[in-house]
Amino acid sequence: MNNIYDVIILGAGPAGLSAGIYVSRAKLKTLILNEGTVGGQVILTHEIANYPGVETTNGFQLINTMKKQAKDFGCTIKANLNITGINLLNKIKEIEVNGSDTYKAKTVILALGGKPRTLNIPGEENFKGRGVSYCATCDGEFFTDKEVVVVGGGNSALEESVSLAKYVSKLTVVHQFDHFQALPYYVEMAKNNPKINFIMNSELREIEGEASVKKVKIENLSTGQISELNTDGVFVFIGYSANIDKVKDLITLNSSGEIVVDNNMKTSIEGVYAAGDCIEKRYRQVTTAVADGTIAALSASDYLMNFE
Amino acid sequence: MLMTNLNHVESAENHKKILEENENVMICCGRMGPMCLPVYDIMEELEDKYKDVKFYDMDFDVPDAYVIKNAPECAGFMGLPFTMYYKNGKVVKATTSIQDMDQVSSILDEYFEKSEYQHSKVAD
Ligand SMILES: Cc1cc2nc3c(=O)[nH]c(=O)nc-3n(C[C@H](O)[C@H](O)[C@H](O)COP(=O)(O)OP(=O)(O)OC[C@H]3O[C@@H](n4cnc5c(N)ncnc54)[C@H](O)[C@@H]3O)c2cc1C
Helix, strand or coil: CCCEEEEEEECCCHHHHHHHHHHHHCCCCEEEECCCCCCHHHHHCCCECCCCCCCCECHHHHHHHHHHHHHHCCCEEECCCCEEEEECCCCCEEEEECCCEEEEEEEEEECCCEEECCCCCCCCCCCECCCEECCHHHHHHHHCCCEEEEECCCHHHHHHHHHHCCCCCEEEEECCCCCCCCCHHHHHHHHCCCCEEEECCEEEEEEEECCCEEEEEEEECCCCCEEEEECCEEEECCCEEECCCCCCCCCCECCCCCECCCCCCECCCCCEEECHHHECCCCCCHHHHHHHHHHHHHHHHHHHHCCC | CCCCCCEECCCHHHHHHHHHHCCEEEEEEECCCCCCHHHHHHHHHHCCCCCCEEEEEEECCCHHHHHHHCCHHHCCCCCCCEEEEEECCEEEEEEECCCCHHHHHHHHHHHCCCCCCCCCCECC
16 A cells, blocks of 8 residues: 555645645645645735734745645645546545546545636636736736726625725726625725726626727626626626535535535545535635644544554 | 746846747746736746746846836736747747646647656556
Protein backbone atom coordinates (compact mmCIF):
# COMPACT_ATOMS: atom_id res chain seq x y z
CA MET A 1 0.00 0.00 0.00
CA ASN A 2 3.03 2.26 -0.53
CA ASN A 3 1.39 4.24 -3.27
CA ILE A 4 -1.68 4.86 -1.20
CA TYR A 5 -2.00 8.12 0.66
CA ASP A 6 -3.56 8.18 4.10
CA VAL A 7 -5.45 11.33 3.20
CA ILE A 8 -6.23 13.07 -0.05
CA ILE A 9 -7.69 16.55 0.34
CA LEU A 10 -9.54 18.03 -2.60
CA GLY A 11 -9.22 21.80 -2.46
CA ALA A 12 -6.44 24.08 -1.25
CA GLY A 13 -8.38 26.98 0.22
CA PRO A 14 -8.28 27.72 3.96
CA ALA A 15 -10.31 24.59 4.80
CA GLY A 16 -8.14 22.23 2.75
CA LEU A 17 -4.85 23.78 3.87
CA SER A 18 -5.89 23.69 7.54
CA ALA A 19 -6.85 20.04 7.18
CA GLY A 20 -3.50 19.47 5.45
CA ILE A 21 -1.60 21.11 8.30
CA TYR A 22 -3.32 18.91 10.88
CA VAL A 23 -3.08 15.55 9.11
CA SER A 24 0.48 15.98 7.88
CA ARG A 25 1.54 17.13 11.34
CA ALA A 26 0.05 13.86 12.60
CA LYS A 27 2.52 12.16 10.21
CA LEU A 28 -0.18 10.95 7.86
CA LYS A 29 0.84 10.71 4.21
CA THR A 30 -1.12 13.60 2.73
CA LEU A 31 -1.77 14.92 -0.74
CA ILE A 32 -3.73 18.07 -1.53
CA LEU A 33 -5.10 18.30 -5.06
CA ASN A 34 -6.46 21.66 -6.14
CA GLU A 35 -8.28 22.57 -9.31
CA GLY A 36 -7.33 26.25 -9.42
CA THR A 37 -4.76 28.43 -7.72
CA VAL A 38 -3.83 27.55 -4.15
CA GLY A 39 -5.85 29.79 -1.84
CA GLY A 40 -9.31 29.57 -3.33
CA GLN A 41 -11.51 32.56 -2.61
CA VAL A 42 -9.02 34.03 -0.18
CA ILE A 43 -6.85 35.30 -2.99
CA LEU A 44 -9.87 37.35 -4.09
CA THR A 45 -9.62 39.21 -0.82
CA HIS A 46 -7.52 42.36 -0.75
CA GLU A 47 -7.73 42.85 2.97
CA ILE A 48 -8.57 40.44 5.77
CA ALA A 49 -9.03 42.25 9.04
CA ASN A 50 -11.10 39.68 10.91
CA TYR A 51 -8.72 36.73 11.20
CA PRO A 52 -7.95 36.53 14.92
CA GLY A 53 -4.31 36.96 15.86
CA VAL A 54 -3.45 38.68 12.57
CA GLU A 55 -4.18 42.40 12.68
CA THR A 56 -4.65 43.04 8.99
CA THR A 57 -3.32 41.03 6.11
CA ASN A 58 -4.16 40.32 2.52
CA GLY A 59 -5.41 37.02 1.18
CA PHE A 60 -2.18 36.31 -0.67
CA GLN A 61 -0.01 36.59 2.44
CA LEU A 62 -2.36 34.63 4.67
CA ILE A 63 -2.62 31.80 2.19
CA ASN A 64 1.11 31.69 1.50
CA THR A 65 1.74 31.20 5.21
CA MET A 66 -0.87 28.41 5.40
CA LYS A 67 0.63 26.76 2.31
CA LYS A 68 4.13 26.93 3.78
CA GLN A 69 2.93 25.46 7.09
CA ALA A 70 1.27 22.54 5.29
CA LYS A 71 4.34 21.90 3.13
CA ASP A 72 6.71 22.16 6.08
CA PHE A 73 4.76 19.40 7.84
CA GLY A 74 5.26 17.17 4.80
CA CYS A 75 2.08 17.71 2.85
CA THR A 76 2.34 17.45 -0.96
CA ILE A 77 0.32 20.10 -2.80
CA LYS A 78 -0.52 19.94 -6.51
CA ALA A 79 -2.47 22.83 -7.99
CA ASN A 80 -4.04 24.01 -11.25
CA LEU A 81 -5.22 20.49 -11.99
CA ASN A 82 -8.31 19.14 -13.63
CA ILE A 83 -9.99 16.50 -11.47
CA THR A 84 -11.38 14.08 -14.05
CA GLY A 85 -12.58 11.19 -11.93
CA ILE A 86 -13.65 10.66 -8.33
CA ASN A 87 -14.43 7.25 -6.86
CA LEU A 88 -15.29 7.48 -3.20
CA LEU A 89 -17.44 4.43 -2.65
CA ASN A 90 -14.75 1.77 -2.22
CA LYS A 91 -12.63 1.44 0.89
CA ILE A 92 -9.66 2.78 -1.07
CA LYS A 93 -10.74 6.00 -2.72
CA GLU A 94 -9.43 7.01 -6.16
CA ILE A 95 -8.99 10.42 -7.67
CA GLU A 96 -8.11 10.79 -11.34
CA VAL A 97 -6.29 13.93 -12.43
CA ASN A 98 -5.95 15.40 -15.92
CA GLY A 99 -7.44 12.24 -17.40
CA SER A 100 -4.29 10.26 -16.70
CA ASP A 101 -2.89 10.06 -13.15
CA THR A 102 -4.81 8.18 -10.50
CA TYR A 103 -4.15 8.86 -6.84
CA LYS A 104 -5.39 6.52 -4.12
CA ALA A 105 -6.15 7.18 -0.47
CA LYS A 106 -7.73 5.61 2.59
CA THR A 107 -9.72 8.73 3.33
CA VAL A 108 -10.72 11.86 1.44
CA ILE A 109 -11.53 15.33 2.69
CA LEU A 110 -13.62 17.46 0.34
CA ALA A 111 -12.69 21.12 0.81
CA LEU A 112 -14.08 22.29 -2.52
CA GLY A 113 -15.14 25.78 -1.46
CA GLY A 114 -17.26 28.05 -3.58
CA LYS A 115 -17.10 30.04 -6.79
CA PRO A 116 -18.62 33.35 -7.84
CA ARG A 117 -21.91 32.95 -9.64
CA THR A 118 -21.91 34.16 -13.21
CA LEU A 119 -24.85 35.56 -15.14
CA ASN A 120 -24.73 32.94 -17.91
CA ILE A 121 -26.21 35.32 -20.44
CA PRO A 122 -25.14 36.05 -24.01
CA GLY A 123 -22.13 38.37 -24.14
CA GLU A 124 -20.83 37.72 -20.63
CA GLU A 125 -17.95 35.41 -21.56
CA ASN A 126 -17.21 37.29 -24.77
CA PHE A 127 -16.70 40.63 -23.02
CA LYS A 128 -14.81 39.34 -19.96
CA GLY A 129 -11.93 41.82 -19.55
CA ARG A 130 -13.49 44.07 -22.21
CA GLY A 131 -16.15 45.58 -20.01
CA VAL A 132 -17.35 42.61 -17.97
CA SER A 133 -15.60 42.37 -14.60
CA TYR A 134 -15.91 40.55 -11.28
CA CYS A 135 -13.50 42.77 -9.30
CA ALA A 136 -14.05 46.49 -8.75
CA THR A 137 -10.74 46.95 -6.94
CA CYS A 138 -8.86 45.37 -9.85
CA ASP A 139 -10.56 46.97 -12.80
CA GLY A 140 -12.32 50.10 -11.47
CA GLU A 141 -9.75 52.51 -12.86
CA PHE A 142 -10.38 51.34 -16.45
CA PHE A 143 -13.87 52.80 -16.09
CA THR A 144 -12.85 56.30 -15.03
CA ASP A 145 -15.55 58.77 -16.15
CA LYS A 146 -17.49 55.94 -17.79
CA GLU A 147 -20.93 54.54 -17.05
CA VAL A 148 -21.30 51.07 -15.56
CA VAL A 149 -23.92 48.61 -14.44
CA VAL A 150 -23.50 46.61 -11.24
CA VAL A 151 -25.53 43.40 -10.96
CA GLY A 152 -26.50 42.23 -7.48
CA GLY A 153 -28.06 43.36 -4.25
CA GLY A 154 -25.97 41.84 -1.48
CA ASN A 155 -23.19 43.32 0.65
CA SER A 156 -20.51 42.82 -2.04
CA ALA A 157 -22.61 44.44 -4.78
CA LEU A 158 -23.34 47.57 -2.75
CA GLU A 159 -19.91 47.86 -1.14
CA GLU A 160 -18.22 47.48 -4.53
CA SER A 161 -20.67 49.98 -6.06
CA VAL A 162 -19.59 52.61 -3.55
CA SER A 163 -15.96 51.86 -4.29
CA LEU A 164 -16.56 51.99 -8.07
CA ALA A 165 -18.44 55.30 -7.76
CA LYS A 166 -15.06 56.95 -7.04
CA TYR A 167 -14.07 56.30 -10.66
CA VAL A 168 -17.21 56.23 -12.79
CA SER A 169 -19.50 59.04 -13.91
CA LYS A 170 -22.68 57.01 -13.39
CA LEU A 171 -23.46 53.63 -11.90
CA THR A 172 -26.70 51.67 -12.16
CA VAL A 173 -27.35 48.81 -9.76
CA VAL A 174 -29.62 46.18 -11.32
CA HIS A 175 -31.18 43.87 -8.76
CA GLN A 176 -33.67 41.05 -9.18
CA PHE A 177 -35.75 41.79 -6.08
CA ASP A 178 -37.59 44.90 -4.86
CA HIS A 179 -35.40 45.02 -1.73
CA PHE A 180 -31.72 44.47 -1.00
CA GLN A 181 -30.15 41.53 0.85
CA ALA A 182 -27.28 43.76 1.96
CA LEU A 183 -26.94 45.08 5.50
CA PRO A 184 -28.69 48.46 6.03
CA TYR A 185 -25.28 50.14 6.40
CA TYR A 186 -24.27 49.22 2.82
CA VAL A 187 -27.71 50.12 1.45
CA GLU A 188 -27.54 53.57 3.09
CA MET A 189 -24.05 54.20 1.75
CA ALA A 190 -25.10 53.31 -1.79
CA LYS A 191 -28.36 55.26 -1.63
CA ASN A 192 -26.58 58.37 -0.37
CA ASN A 193 -24.15 58.35 -3.28
CA PRO A 194 -25.45 60.71 -6.01
CA LYS A 195 -23.74 58.74 -8.78
CA ILE A 196 -25.58 55.52 -7.95
CA ASN A 197 -29.02 54.70 -9.44
CA PHE A 198 -31.13 51.60 -8.95
CA ILE A 199 -33.21 49.42 -11.23
CA MET A 200 -35.09 46.96 -9.03
CA ASN A 201 -37.08 43.83 -9.86
CA SER A 202 -34.99 43.38 -12.97
CA GLU A 203 -32.42 41.06 -14.51
CA LEU A 204 -29.83 41.42 -17.26
CA ARG A 205 -30.65 39.35 -20.34
CA GLU A 206 -27.84 40.21 -22.72
CA ILE A 207 -24.59 42.18 -22.92
CA GLU A 208 -23.83 43.74 -26.28
CA GLY A 209 -20.92 45.64 -27.79
CA GLU A 210 -18.19 45.62 -30.38
CA ALA A 211 -14.59 45.77 -29.15
CA SER A 212 -15.96 46.38 -25.66
CA VAL A 213 -19.33 46.54 -23.90
CA LYS A 214 -21.75 49.12 -25.29
CA LYS A 215 -25.17 48.24 -23.87
CA VAL A 216 -27.20 45.75 -21.88
CA LYS A 217 -30.72 44.40 -22.23
CA ILE A 218 -32.67 44.41 -18.98
CA GLU A 219 -35.92 42.58 -18.25
CA ASN A 220 -38.36 44.03 -15.75
CA LEU A 221 -39.47 40.92 -13.87
CA SER A 222 -42.87 42.38 -12.94
CA THR A 223 -43.90 43.40 -16.46
CA GLY A 224 -41.67 41.19 -18.63
CA GLN A 225 -40.70 44.31 -20.56
CA ILE A 226 -37.18 44.41 -22.04
CA SER A 227 -35.35 47.73 -22.12
CA GLU A 228 -31.88 48.73 -23.26
CA LEU A 229 -29.32 50.69 -21.29
CA ASN A 230 -26.12 52.09 -22.77
CA THR A 231 -23.15 51.26 -20.59
CA ASP A 232 -19.38 50.86 -20.78
CA GLY A 233 -19.12 48.05 -18.27
CA VAL A 234 -20.89 45.39 -16.28
CA PHE A 235 -19.69 44.37 -12.81
CA VAL A 236 -21.17 41.11 -11.52
CA PHE A 237 -21.56 40.46 -7.77
CA ILE A 238 -24.31 37.88 -7.42
CA GLY A 239 -22.93 35.65 -4.73
CA TYR A 240 -21.18 32.32 -4.52
CA SER A 241 -22.23 28.72 -4.92
CA ALA A 242 -20.61 25.53 -3.59
CA ASN A 243 -18.22 23.75 -5.98
CA ILE A 244 -20.05 20.45 -5.93
CA ASP A 245 -20.25 19.69 -9.66
CA LYS A 246 -17.76 16.83 -9.44
CA VAL A 247 -19.30 15.13 -6.40
CA LYS A 248 -22.97 15.92 -6.76
CA ASP A 249 -23.91 12.44 -7.95
CA LEU A 250 -21.85 10.70 -5.27
CA ILE A 251 -22.71 12.33 -2.00
CA THR A 252 -25.73 13.61 -0.08
CA LEU A 253 -26.40 17.31 -0.69
CA ASN A 254 -29.07 19.59 0.72
CA SER A 255 -31.57 21.41 -1.50
CA SER A 256 -29.13 24.32 -1.95
CA GLY A 257 -26.46 21.98 -3.34
CA GLU A 258 -24.26 21.98 -0.24
CA ILE A 259 -22.64 18.85 1.18
CA VAL A 260 -24.44 17.48 4.22
CA VAL A 261 -22.09 16.65 7.12
CA ASP A 262 -22.47 15.76 10.78
CA ASN A 263 -20.72 17.56 13.65
CA ASN A 264 -17.52 15.68 12.85
CA MET A 265 -17.62 16.77 9.20
CA LYS A 266 -18.46 13.20 8.15
CA THR A 267 -20.38 12.97 4.87
CA SER A 268 -22.82 10.31 3.72
CA ILE A 269 -19.88 8.14 2.57
CA GLU A 270 -17.69 6.16 4.96
CA GLY A 271 -14.17 7.61 5.10
CA VAL A 272 -15.14 10.84 3.34
CA TYR A 273 -15.24 14.16 5.18
CA ALA A 274 -16.05 17.67 3.97
CA ALA A 275 -15.13 21.12 5.22
CA GLY A 276 -15.43 24.82 4.48
CA ASP A 277 -17.71 26.71 2.12
CA CYS A 278 -18.88 23.56 0.28
CA ILE A 279 -20.77 22.21 3.31
CA GLU A 280 -24.22 23.01 4.60
CA LYS A 281 -23.78 25.93 7.01
CA ARG A 282 -24.84 29.50 7.58
CA TYR A 283 -21.62 31.49 7.97
CA ARG A 284 -18.89 31.32 5.36
CA GLN A 285 -15.66 32.90 6.56
CA VAL A 286 -11.96 32.03 6.68
CA THR A 287 -12.29 31.32 10.40
CA THR A 288 -15.19 28.91 9.91
CA ALA A 289 -13.43 27.19 6.99
CA VAL A 290 -10.29 26.75 9.07
CA ALA A 291 -12.32 25.34 11.96
CA ASP A 292 -14.18 22.90 9.67
CA GLY A 293 -10.87 21.82 8.13
CA THR A 294 -9.44 21.13 11.56
CA ILE A 295 -12.43 19.03 12.61
CA ALA A 296 -12.41 17.10 9.32
CA ALA A 297 -8.68 16.39 9.73
CA LEU A 298 -9.06 15.14 13.30
CA SER A 299 -12.06 12.99 12.33
CA ALA A 300 -10.13 11.53 9.39
CA SER A 301 -7.19 10.78 11.72
CA ASP A 302 -9.57 8.98 14.09
CA TYR A 303 -11.03 6.98 11.22
CA LEU A 304 -7.54 5.91 10.13
CA MET A 305 -6.70 4.59 13.61
CA ASN A 306 -9.21 1.78 13.07
CA PHE A 307 -8.55 1.35 9.36
CA GLU A 308 -7.70 -2.22 8.41
CA MET B 1 7.82 44.89 -7.30
CA LEU B 2 5.62 41.84 -7.77
CA MET B 3 6.04 39.15 -5.13
CA THR B 4 6.17 36.17 -7.45
CA ASN B 5 8.82 33.59 -8.25
CA LEU B 6 8.79 34.59 -11.91
CA ASN B 7 11.50 36.68 -13.52
CA HIS B 8 10.44 40.30 -13.64
CA VAL B 9 10.59 42.69 -16.59
CA GLU B 10 12.25 45.67 -14.91
CA SER B 11 12.13 48.34 -17.58
CA ALA B 12 11.32 49.11 -21.21
CA GLU B 13 14.94 48.51 -22.09
CA ASN B 14 14.90 45.16 -20.30
CA HIS B 15 11.67 44.30 -22.16
CA LYS B 16 13.34 45.05 -25.50
CA LYS B 17 16.37 42.94 -24.60
CA ILE B 18 14.23 39.99 -23.52
CA LEU B 19 12.34 40.03 -26.79
CA GLU B 20 15.54 40.31 -28.80
CA GLU B 21 17.20 37.43 -27.02
CA ASN B 22 14.33 34.96 -26.80
CA GLU B 23 12.16 33.37 -29.46
CA ASN B 24 9.12 32.57 -27.28
CA VAL B 25 8.14 34.90 -24.45
CA MET B 26 5.07 35.20 -22.23
CA ILE B 27 4.72 38.31 -20.05
CA CYS B 28 1.92 38.87 -17.57
CA CYS B 29 1.56 42.54 -16.66
CA GLY B 30 -0.48 43.06 -13.52
CA ARG B 31 -0.61 43.71 -9.80
CA MET B 32 -0.74 41.49 -6.73
CA GLY B 33 -4.51 41.30 -7.19
CA PRO B 34 -7.07 38.52 -7.31
CA MET B 35 -7.35 38.37 -11.09
CA CYS B 36 -3.57 38.43 -11.58
CA LEU B 37 -2.32 35.97 -8.92
CA PRO B 38 -3.86 32.90 -10.58
CA VAL B 39 -2.11 33.73 -13.87
CA TYR B 40 1.31 34.13 -12.18
CA ASP B 41 0.69 30.86 -10.35
CA ILE B 42 -0.09 29.05 -13.61
CA MET B 43 3.01 30.52 -15.26
CA GLU B 44 5.23 29.39 -12.37
CA GLU B 45 3.84 25.92 -12.80
CA LEU B 46 4.31 25.89 -16.57
CA GLU B 47 7.92 27.14 -16.50
CA ASP B 48 9.26 23.60 -16.13
CA LYS B 49 6.97 22.18 -18.74
CA TYR B 50 7.57 24.67 -21.55
CA LYS B 51 11.34 24.83 -21.61
CA ASP B 52 11.43 26.85 -24.83
CA VAL B 53 9.26 29.63 -23.48
CA LYS B 54 10.52 32.39 -21.18
CA PHE B 55 8.01 33.44 -18.55
CA TYR B 56 8.03 36.93 -17.03
CA ASP B 57 5.80 39.23 -15.09
CA MET B 58 5.78 43.05 -15.10
CA ASP B 59 4.41 45.46 -12.54
CA PHE B 60 1.45 47.29 -14.10
CA ASP B 61 2.22 50.43 -12.10
CA VAL B 62 5.80 51.09 -13.16
CA PRO B 63 5.99 53.84 -15.80
CA ASP B 64 7.79 51.55 -18.26
CA ALA B 65 4.79 49.22 -18.29
CA TYR B 66 3.64 51.42 -21.17
CA VAL B 67 5.44 48.89 -23.40
CA ILE B 68 2.53 46.57 -22.69
CA LYS B 69 -0.30 48.92 -21.73
CA ASN B 70 0.09 50.95 -24.93
CA ALA B 71 0.57 48.00 -27.25
CA PRO B 72 -2.07 48.12 -30.01
CA GLU B 73 -3.04 44.53 -29.13
CA CYS B 74 -4.18 45.79 -25.70
CA ALA B 75 -6.52 48.45 -27.06
CA GLY B 76 -9.90 47.96 -25.41
CA PHE B 77 -8.49 45.86 -22.55
CA MET B 78 -10.33 46.70 -19.33
CA GLY B 79 -9.35 43.86 -17.04
CA LEU B 80 -6.13 43.03 -15.24
CA PRO B 81 -3.81 41.35 -15.99
CA PHE B 82 -2.72 42.08 -19.56
CA THR B 83 -0.90 38.98 -20.79
CA MET B 84 1.28 39.04 -23.88
CA TYR B 85 2.72 36.21 -25.94
CA TYR B 86 5.64 37.11 -28.23
CA LYS B 87 7.31 35.09 -30.96
CA ASN B 88 10.53 36.48 -32.42
CA GLY B 89 9.73 39.83 -30.83
CA LYS B 90 6.23 40.10 -32.33
CA VAL B 91 2.99 39.85 -30.36
CA VAL B 92 1.17 36.70 -31.45
CA LYS B 93 -1.56 36.80 -28.80
CA ALA B 94 -2.71 39.08 -25.99
CA THR B 95 -5.34 38.37 -23.34
CA THR B 96 -7.09 40.48 -20.73
CA SER B 97 -8.34 39.48 -17.26
CA ILE B 98 -7.96 36.19 -15.41
CA GLN B 99 -7.17 33.04 -17.43
CA ASP B 100 -7.17 29.42 -16.34
CA MET B 101 -4.61 26.67 -16.92
CA ASP B 102 -6.41 25.32 -20.01
CA GLN B 103 -6.61 28.76 -21.60
CA VAL B 104 -2.93 29.55 -21.02
CA SER B 105 -1.75 26.06 -22.06
CA SER B 106 -3.76 26.08 -25.25
CA ILE B 107 -2.27 29.44 -26.28
CA LEU B 108 1.23 28.17 -25.55
CA ASP B 109 0.52 24.99 -27.52
CA GLU B 110 -0.91 26.91 -30.43
CA TYR B 111 1.77 29.55 -30.80
CA PHE B 112 4.86 27.91 -29.28
CA GLU B 113 6.01 24.32 -28.87
CA LYS B 114 3.66 21.60 -27.68
CA SER B 115 3.78 20.74 -24.01
CA GLU B 116 6.46 18.14 -23.40
CA TYR B 117 5.09 17.43 -19.99
CA GLN B 118 3.72 13.94 -19.63
CA HIS B 119 1.95 12.78 -16.54
CA SER B 120 3.32 9.55 -15.17
CA LYS B 121 0.78 6.77 -15.59
CA VAL B 122 1.03 5.51 -12.04
CA ALA B 123 1.05 8.41 -9.67
CA ASP B 124 3.08 8.28 -6.50
C1 LIG C 1 -14.37 38.75 -2.30
C2 LIG C 1 -14.37 37.95 -1.03
C3 LIG C 1 -13.99 38.54 0.16
C4 LIG C 1 -13.98 37.80 1.35
N1 LIG C 1 -13.56 38.41 2.49
C5 LIG C 1 -13.46 37.69 3.63
C6 LIG C 1 -12.92 38.27 4.81
O1 LIG C 1 -12.56 39.44 4.82
N2 LIG C 1 -12.85 37.49 5.93
C7 LIG C 1 -13.24 36.19 5.94
O2 LIG C 1 -13.12 35.53 6.97
N3 LIG C 1 -13.75 35.61 4.84
C8 LIG C 1 -13.87 36.31 3.68
N4 LIG C 1 -14.38 35.72 2.55
C9 LIG C 1 -14.88 34.32 2.63
C10 LIG C 1 -13.71 33.31 2.61
O3 LIG C 1 -12.82 33.64 1.55
C11 LIG C 1 -14.26 31.90 2.39
O4 LIG C 1 -15.21 31.63 3.39
C12 LIG C 1 -13.14 30.87 2.48
O5 LIG C 1 -12.17 31.10 1.48
C13 LIG C 1 -13.66 29.45 2.31
O6 LIG C 1 -12.59 28.56 2.31
P1 LIG C 1 -12.68 27.13 1.62
O7 LIG C 1 -11.36 26.49 1.81
O8 LIG C 1 -13.88 26.42 2.15
O9 LIG C 1 -13.01 27.37 0.09
P2 LIG C 1 -12.27 28.18 -1.06
O10 LIG C 1 -11.52 29.34 -0.52
O11 LIG C 1 -13.32 28.45 -2.06
O12 LIG C 1 -11.21 27.13 -1.65
C14 LIG C 1 -11.62 25.96 -2.32
C15 LIG C 1 -10.54 25.48 -3.26
O13 LIG C 1 -10.95 24.21 -3.81
C16 LIG C 1 -10.67 24.19 -5.21
N5 LIG C 1 -11.58 23.23 -5.85
C17 LIG C 1 -12.85 23.40 -6.24
N6 LIG C 1 -13.35 22.27 -6.75
C18 LIG C 1 -12.36 21.34 -6.67
C19 LIG C 1 -12.26 19.97 -7.03
N7 LIG C 1 -13.28 19.30 -7.57
N8 LIG C 1 -11.10 19.34 -6.78
C20 LIG C 1 -10.05 20.00 -6.24
N9 LIG C 1 -10.08 21.29 -5.88
C21 LIG C 1 -11.23 21.95 -6.09
C22 LIG C 1 -10.89 25.62 -5.64
O14 LIG C 1 -10.18 25.90 -6.84
C23 LIG C 1 -10.29 26.38 -4.45
O15 LIG C 1 -8.92 26.59 -4.63
C24 LIG C 1 -14.39 36.43 1.35
C25 LIG C 1 -14.78 35.83 0.14
C26 LIG C 1 -14.77 36.57 -1.04
C27 LIG C 1 -15.16 35.91 -2.32
